[in-house]
Amino acid sequence: MPEVKVLTRHFGAPGVTGLEGYRRVGGYRGLEKALRVGPEAVAAEVKASGLRGRGGAAFPTATKWSFLPQGVFPRYLCVNADESEPGCFKDRVLLEEMPHQLIEGAMIAAFALQVSHAFIYIRGEYRRQRELLERAVREAYSAHLCGPSVLGGEWGCELIVHGGAGAYICGEETALLDSLEGRRGQPRLKPPFPAVKGLYGQPTVVNNVETLSNLPYIVVEGGAAYAALGTEGSPGSRLFCVSGHVQSPGTFEVAMGKTTFRELIELAGGVRPGHHFKAMQPGGGSMQILGPQHLDLALDFKAVSDAGSSLGAGALVVMDETTCLVDVSMRLVDFYRHESCGKCVPCREGTYFESELMHRLEAGLATEAELGTLPDVCRAMDGRCFCPLGDTATWFVMSAYRMFPEEFHSHCGAGACPVRSALGAAA
Amino acid sequence: MAAVEAPGELLRVTIDDRQVEVAPGSLVWDACEKAGVYVPVYCAHKKLEPVAVCRMCLVEIEGMPKLQPACATRVSQGMQIRTATDQVRDFRRGNLEFLLLNHPLDCPVCDRGGECDLQDFTQRYGPGRTRSAxxxxxxxxxxxxxxxxxxxxxxxxxxxxxxxxxxxxxxxxxxxxxxxxxxxxxxxxxxxxxxxxxxxxxxxxxxxxxxxxxxxxxxxxxxxxxxxxxxxxxxxxxxxxxxxxxxxxxxxxxxxxxxxxxxxxxxxxxxxxxxxxxxRTERVLNPEARLGGGRQPVAHSEALARAAGALLRVRGDHGAGAVGFLCSPQVTNEEGFLLQWLARQVVGSPHLDHRLEPLPELSPEQFRLGIAELEERDAVVVLGDAPERSAPVLTLRLFKTETKRRRRVLRVPLGTPAASLLEPLQGCRSVGVVAHQEQRSEAVALSRSLAGAGLSSSVLTLVEGMNARGCQDLGVSPAVLPGYQPAAEPGMHGRAILEAAAAGSIKALVLLSPDPEWERDPAFEAALSEVEALIVVTPWLGLASRQATVLFPGRTVAEKAGTVTSTEGRVQRVRTALQPRFPFPPDLRVLGELGGALGTPLGVQPLAGPVFSLIAEAVPPYRGTQGGLRADWGAPA
Amino acid sequence: MADSGPGAAEAPPLGRETLARIRRSKQLYPWASSAILPSLWAVQEELGYLTPAALLAVAEELGLEPSEVEAVATFYSMYFRHRAGEHLIQVCRNVSCGLRGADELLRHLERALGVEDGGTTEDGAFTLEGTVECLGACGGAPMMQVDRISYENLDAAAADAVLEQVRSGAPRGRRSRARA
CATH class of the missing domain: 3.30.70.20 (Alpha-Beta Plaits)
Incomplete structure (x- = not known):
């Protein structure tokens, strides 16, 4: 059985969304232990766990922490709860099911990094989740799990929930910092990196909700135990969000590196009855398409990267044979056009060019010559933009075009979407 | 990737097979410029921090997988930069295609047509036409x-x-x-x-x-x-x-x-x-002279002769002290210098000024601090009520000093004792004091007190009028001779000259480029209506041109050549940008020839260059400055 | 300016409770500018959208230039600059929802409400928006949010039921939880 339970092991336990219920399942023992063993010991466990960031970039968490310059205070911790990647809803689940697990993880990190202010930046669309989180933070404050003296000790840390207002780009960590400072949420020029000059010009660490939610387990059970759940290259467990043409969409926690895409899809009940698998997009809206030949790949950073895609933010969108990949590409490109912050030319204008082109193609209006500009447009964007948003706006569409060229060409001059037309004829 | 750099060591970088050495901290863009390799930019600007948003300057750098923005990437030792590869060219074409997608292409009715970077780069690097439908x-x-x-x-x-x-x-x-x-x-x-x-x-x-x-x-x-x-x-x-x-x-x-x-x-x-x-086209276009009842156009030579005659007559009848000389601070150094030559050497009158109101005692100590030096001071004390109002661009220098250079800028009211500044100036070693010319004495006193407290301190005084500083340096004022030498017999200041004219003790007035603002002053009107002889050189029609007994068409600052000295003592050239609408000689020649007509030849051609040589001889700090340098008045006493 | 009828100019742009929220936010952060987003939320909750007078008031409270506040307010898609319908319906049409019938859901809502995507019903009750970010409910696709509350696994009948519930003003507390 590929499923493991770290983050999700207490999901659904009675009252676990509240402080009392969370305590009943052993909650905040990690924070207590962290305060006992000291910041260096916590950092050492995190290093031993091999934990890599769950926001999409998979950067080793301990390494990120180690970039903070010695002796420069104040420092800040930002919890990235701006989950907005198409296909991803795992942070939402963690916020809904166990907000205290996140708060505990955040306070463990805050202690390990000796920060005085931690901010949870939650996307504006998560109104309910924000209310749940704020209630949990109030509980944590009254139990002295955060605030000026955590658990009665010398160290204190304020925990502030900050709501976004609708901007995918704020999931990019420097854009998040600008947004939190009260600016337009646009990515910053690097260097300086946030670890050196981040929020309010001070050393800052930005960690994802899922990343931090693992810390209570890692501190209590030990980094090595966590790492052993997965493989050497892909340690630990991870939440995957399976959606699209599967029987039972949802989030599933599986061992990294040991589970295959096929097994993950099976956990979600398999492809819906009467249909068969055509393609899938792992990682979220930004990542490249994979085909039937990739189903037996393990959920392993390197294996998926070698196949030309990425595990990204832990999504998996499954598409059956009724799917028009031009249509899917168009939806994703529209998303990037809507979410481009407008800062750099190739992203601002390139996503517009792409989206207008894909609309014409999906409607069967584009010519072969117009389709011929798609690779050029994408080449002028990919790797040329200020931040990854514009780069990744080309990845799915180009990978789909390469994997299913006939499907794209069949749209040219067709006057309508040929995939839809065929489905209509069959039905 | 890059070798470890010793601090201060120059960095050797290669750009398209050209090698240059640049200072550490330089941007790739700077290095390209030094190598003579042009890199197109839109967002980058020498005076602004890099943002790297237009992407136009992306270049290849060895060892970096992606193209990098030249405007925001710092060079490192041994960096290999390529700006002319297919990859760079391809991207520039693509980026320009993007920029033109939503551009209105209304160049024919756009004021920037012909000096537009979007036009120019599209010509040079862009696609011929869009491929977007x-x-x-x-x-x-x-x-x-x-x-x-x-x-x-x-x-x-x-x-x-x-x-x-x-x-x-x-x-x-x-x-x-x-x-x-x-x-x-x-x-x-x-x-x-x-x-x-x-x-x-x-x-x-x-x-x-x-x-x-x-x-x-x-x-x-x-x-x-x-x-x-x-x-x-x-x-x-x-x-x-x-x-x-x-x-x-x-x-x-x-x-x-x-x-x-x-x-x-x-x-x-x-x-x-x-x-x-x-x-403005309403101008004095001809030399004119009062003949009998009315005034008529005359030849330049006749105007000169009549002016000289009138001045000689007054001097003969009433003495040299009955002649007053006034100009506005809009005159060039050369003109101002010849006016004071005309007054002191030719006519022999001490009554000479470039403004109406008297000035406090003048000394070079009031002007020691340079504008750019403000940024290098640990702190700047701005004395009085926003003196930068009279030189607005100083506002931006002070803002830069405070924000980008992170220096302390203290604004203090008049009468602030130096002792009360020592606390806010704690930790500072050097300080600059900025004040309006009316507060120059107080600024110097404050600066001396700060120097007494161990700070290195100097003053920047803001004078009123384009070349007021030059007029002061060159002695176009009643109490000092060129180079701030005290006059043995100080003359009357501007307003006193006017009052003396109205009262009848000044009989002749020579006005060079009088300030049109003076015409609103009753003293000016009274003086002009009383004097026997009024010699006026002015471009503008008005009270002065109407009342003149002899009138010479003057030139505006855009129509003449010479030098002017800025408030910090920088001697800069003005050049002839417009040809005047009349064939008559420039103001400087009028002054020189008038001296000759009065019996004292100038000895050099009345042209800006030769007259500047006279200035440099009389005022040594001016030697060699006319290319835009600050006159060096020596270390503080 | 834009919406000031006679007398409107004299009315204070923001209520006491909103001002109090803005001042509390300002205390919370090391920089006052961080309080812009929370302040704009407070304004929008009071007025339904952001008026120029309200932006000025926020700038004043936080000690910022009004231009800075407007620059921020217009960047984020969830702030309204014009009055929308009483209830905002947002239909996610990103990939996961698109694969599971989001277009059909949107078309159904257009018919049911008698408005096109982006429009507001004549009675001002509903504004329908079909261009939104992925709303993080891919596991419950297709979905919509009404007033930022998610309704998932919707077919035409389920959507009608939600509209009915909203129209009738029945309490809408029951959250639809993402399936784990």
């Missing part, structure tokens, strides 16, 4: 009136952010910001509020395209029709360097001519938009 561009507002000075065309804007960053970094006013996002992003003011800045004229100049334009220049000229002349802004004594762009002997605009030591490339609106007064 998009017919419905994203539309924005055109010709939005941001103020009576500035128009904004949001469709032409390529969102380089320069205007937004200018307001953030240079003036601190934040009038223009980015709004909306993605392809709908635009620049605008809050709720279309009118711009209030007194520095908004810089916006069209930093805009790389035709998005921000001057209302005054709208549909006026094409750049290839303009004749450009480097000169100095005439509106105050700060000495901002400008280009006078003229078309058909009319000034079309003043443009900035970056002098990092003075204006740092910024002009104030008061100066920039002051040129229409120089285009």
């Amino acid at each position: 998009i017919t419905d561009k994203v539309h924005f507002d055109k010709a939005v009136r941001l103020s009576d000075r500035i128009l904004l065309d949001q469709e032409r804007c390529i969102l380089c952010w320069r205007c937004v960053r200018y307001y953030e970094e240079v003036t601190g006013e934040r009038e223009i910001v980015l709004q909306e996002r993605g392809v709908h992003t635009l620049v605008d003011t809050f709720e279309h509020r009118e711009l209030q800045s007194e520095f908004q004229g810089n916006l069209p100049e930093i805009c790389p395209v035709g998005a921000l334009t001057h209302a005054q220049y709208r549909f006026r000229a094409r750049p290839w029709d303009l004749r450009r002349t480097a000169s100095v802004c005439p509106k105050c004594s700060y000495g901002c360097n400008i280009f006078i762009d003229a078309r058909e002997e009319q000034i079309a605009r003043f443009a900035s001519n970056d002098n990092p030591d003075v204006d740092d490339s910024w002009l104030c609106d008061r100066g920039r938009y002051s040129f229409p007064e120089l285009n």
